[in-house]
Amino acid sequence: MSKDRPPVPPQSASGMAGGERRAAAPSAATGAASSAERKAAPVSSPPAETKAKAKPRAAAAGSGWGLLPRIAVSLLAAFHVLAAFTAPWYIQLRPILRPALPPGTVPRDAQGREIPLEQLDPQQFPPIQPVLPRALAYGLRHYTNLLYINNGYDFFSPDPSVSHIIRYEVFDQSAQKIAEGKLPDRRDHWPRLFYHRHMMLVEQSRDPAMEGRGWENAIARELLEKHEGDAIRLTMVRHHLLAPQQVMAGERLDAPATYEDLGVLEYRRPRAAAAPSEELPRGGS
Numbered sequence: 001m002s003k004d005r006p007p008v009p010p011q012s013a014s015g016m017a018g019g020e021r022r023a024a025a026p027s028a029a030t031g032a033a034s035s036a037e038r039k040a041a042p043v044s045s046p047p048a049e050t051k052a053k054a055k056p057r058a059a060a061a062g063s064g065w066g067l068l069p070r071i072a073v074s075l076l077a078a079f080h081v082l083a084a085f086t087a088p089w090y091i092q093l094r095p096i097l098r099p100a101l102p103p104g105t106v107p108r109d110a111q112g113r114e115i116p117l118e119q120l121d122p123q124q125f126p127p128i129q130p131v132l133p134r135a136l137a138y139g140l141r142h143y144t145n146l147l148y149i150n151n152g153y154d155f156f157s158p159d160p161s162v163s164h165i166i167r168y169e170v171f172d173q174s175a176q177k178i179a180e181g182k183l184p185d186r187r188d189h190w191p192r193l194f195y196h197r198h199m200m201l202v203e204q205s206r207d208p209a210m211e212g213r214g215w216e217n218a219i220a221r222e223l224l225e226k227h228e229g230d231a232i233r234l235t236m237v238r239h240h241l242l243a244p245q246q247v248m249a250g251e252r253l254d255a256p257a258t259y260e261d262l263g264v265l266e267y268r269r270p271r272a273a274a275a276p277s278e279e280l281p282r283g284g285s
Contacts, residue, residue, distance in 0.1 A: 082136070082140070083140045083143050083144050083147075083149065084144075084149050086133065086136040086137055086140055086144070087137065087140075087144050087149055087150045087151065088151070089133050089136075090133045090134065090136070090137035091151070093129070093130065093133055151200070160241070161241075162238050162239060162240055162241060163199070163203070163238075163239045164202050164203060164236060164237065164238055164239065164262075165182050165183065165184070165202065165236075165237040165238075165239060165259075166182065166183040166202050166205075166219065166234055166235070166236060166237070167180075167181075167182045167234070167235040167237055168180065168181060168182070168183070168220075168223055168232055168233065168234050168235070169232065169233045170223060170224065170227040170229035170231075170232050171229055171230060171231045171232070171233075172229060172230050173230045175231070178227060178228075178229055179227040179229065182237075183198050183201070183202055183219070184196075184198035184199045184202065185198075201219070205219065216234060216265050216267075217267060219234065220232045220234055220265070220267035221267075221269075224267075224269050229269070230268065230269050231266065231267065231268040231269065232266070232267050232268075233264060233265070233266050233267075234264065234265040234266075234267070235261055235263070235264050235265075236261070236262040236263050236264075236265075237259050237260065237261055237262065238259070238260045238262055239258055239259055239260075240258045240259075240260065241258075242255075242258065
């Protein structure tokens with residue numbers, strides 16, 4: 001026989017209301033605590049790495065160049081590179097140029113003797129030059145000369161050519177030697193950049209394109225002013241390189257046999273012409 005559960009005693013309306021108030025009280029306390037925690041919790045900030053990355057981006061965006069400045073700088077850089085490559089390109093073409101002569105003919109002098117290519121006068125036998133290198137070199141000559149990038153870098157290439165020296169002797173009015181030397185000279189022209197400058201001046205005086213422009217006379221006048229002389233004798237000397245076999249045999253780079261005299265120029269200081277004496281007027285009778 002099953003045992004019946006005891007009946008639940010009925011609750012009054014006031015008791016039910018009090019129980020609901022007691023049940024609502026913990027939930028209200030829990031809500032108040034949650035809101036207090038939310039107020040007390042600090043506001044989260046982005047990581048430091050994000051800030052560090054955002055700052056350079058903002059700085060770059062604020063200081064960046066516009067389109068026109070970038071185009072202008074790019075054009076200037078391209079122009080400079082073109083000028084730097086044009087000068088050696090034009091100079092390296094000179095040894096392979098041939099005079100503008102009919103096919104099968106060779107240049108000859110007044111006596112009918114054949115003239116070597118390295119001794120040709122460019123005014124009498126103009127060489128056949130490519131149009132583009134010549135036009136670029138002529139158009140950029142002032143810019144390359146101003147920055148001194150109009151050389152062909154022959155002195156620093158793996159296959160350097162011969163070099164030249166100018167030996168000079170200075171004389172006074174009684175034809176007595178008062179000074180002598182050479183250009184360039186390692187003992188007198190120091191530091192190395194000063195020596196290199198004199199070497200380039202001598203090499204430019206040997207340039208066929210500079211013939212007839214008075215380079216030798218300008219050098220002679222400068223030396224006469226320096227040594228206070230009356231006359232000077234310049235000797236152009238070519239210094240040949242040794243062959244590999246000669247170097248292995250122990251020969252000196254400055255051996256006398258490596259020097260060759262090419263020509264002599266004598267120059268005298270110009271004297272001012274004497275002013276004509278004025279005759280006194282003669283009285284008439």
